[in-house]
Structure formats: structure tokens, C-alpha cells
Amino acid sequence: MAHGRQRSVLTAMLLCLVSVGGCAVEHEAVAVAPSQSGAAHSRPSPGASTAPSPSPQAGGLAVHNQVNPAIAHSTGAGSRTVALTFDDGPDPRWTPQILSLLSQYHARATFCLIGPLAEAHPELVRDIVAAGHRLCDHTVHHNEAMHALPPGAQEYEITGAQAMISRAAGVSAPLRYFRAPGGDFTPAIRQIAARHGLRPLGWTVDAEDWKRPGVAAIVSNVKRELRPGGIVLMHDAGGDRSETVQALRQLLPWLVAEGYGFEFPET
Secondary structure (H helix, E strand, O other): OHHHHHHHHHHHHHHHHHOOOOOHHHHHHHHHOHHHHHHHHOOOOOOOOOOOOOOHHHOOOOOOOOOOOOOEOOOOOOOOEEEEEEEEEOOOOHHHHHHHHHHHOOOOEEEEEOHHHHHHOHHHHHHHHHOOOEEEEOOOOOOOOHHHOOHHHHHHHHHHHHHHHHHHHOOOOOOOEEOOHHHOOOHHHHHHHHHOOOEEEOOOEEOOHHHOOOHHHHHHHHHHHOOOOEEEEEEOOOOOOHHHHHHHHHHHHHHHHOOOEEOOOOO
């Protein structure tokens, strides 16, 4: 009886293969055949210097078990949009002031958080999430020379902060991005982030508020460099951010008057 059933199954499969429409057995076999589909599901090496080939089904992003390891430099929304991003927080003095200003203009932003600061101020992380903003991993120690760290330490800077921020935020607030301190991205660092579900996040406008050059200079930097779809880098921690708050108080109404909509960076 067993041999009879095997012959029947083989006969049915042959009939499916020669039929015009095919059948479910044929499609399932094609989907798992290593010679035809193995490459499509392979994961790039951590040291690979190039991004995986894009898939047209994903709007230009590669379809993999990881996110795109290329650095995001746009909102991805086109038209007249801007992505505001704030690094180095959360800070109990400056983050609430920035959240209040953003709320007044219904502006969405992305906050790139330091892991231990997120653990120290989970209420601020949850305030960020509750206001509809997004979270970004900005490492454990804010080392601006991550490329010089051993591979294991590079991974810990990313995954350690990811765990700290996630615990502070709660399970309902997924992390979407990773921003290397100082923009110190290497192919290996980008691949580590992508393997853990984090899109590397860059910027197109450096407000240079970290230099504390004066409110007028911060405002001028943004107005001069901004283009539709751009990503603005500012800070809500890491020192006295009173100039940032004052500059944002001027920039938000200007952006609205210029017809900009507030979007998130592409994922």
C-alpha cells in the first residue's frame, strides 16, 4: 500500500508540472529549492561593503530578514517634507521643552537616545512615544570612533543600547533606526545595525547646535541647508541646549510658513 501511494503522488506531481496552471505542490517546491531561492534569502556578511540588491516589490528596498543597511538620508516621502531629529537624550531639562514645542506645531520627530540615559529616564522615553514620535538607537557610550572598536564592542554599543531603550519604552514602541555618534558609519557597523532591525540614519542638515554658535547661527544653518525631504540634525541633550530650544521656537513656524510637512526618515 505504501508503494502504491508513492506511485500515485509521483503521478500527480508529474501531471501538475505539465499542466498550464501548475499546482500548489509545484509552487511550494520552487519556494524552498536551494538552487533557485537560496540566494534570495541569504544574509549579507557583516563585513560586506555593498548593500543587497534592491527588490522592485519593496519600493527599492531589499527584501531580506534585515532592514536596508544603506544610510537613510531622506524622508522618503518626496515633496516638501522634513524630518527633525534630536540626538543624545533624553534629558530631563531639555527634552520636555522640545516635546512641548513640537506639540504646538503638530510636528513629528525622531529622538536618537543614549542607552543609559533612556534607562535613567524611562518616563521621558514614554513621553516621546506617547506624543507620536519615533525612537533611534544612539549607542551605549556615544563613542565617536566606533570604527576603532573590536567587532564585539561595536555590536554591544548597538544591541546594548537597543535593549536599554526598548525596556524604557515598553514593548509597544519598536526601535526603527540606528545613528552612529559623529556619523561614524562603516559597512560593518551598518550591517550590524541592519541585522538587528535598525535602519542606519544619517542627516542632510547639521544645525551645528552642538557648537553653541548662537541662536541666529543655528537658524541660519537650517534655513540655508534644508531641501525638501531633508533630515535635520539637532540635539536635546549633551550640554546646555537653551540655544537649540530658542532656535526651534523660530524654525517651527518658519517651516510651516514655507509649506513643509513633518515626516519621519525612510525605513
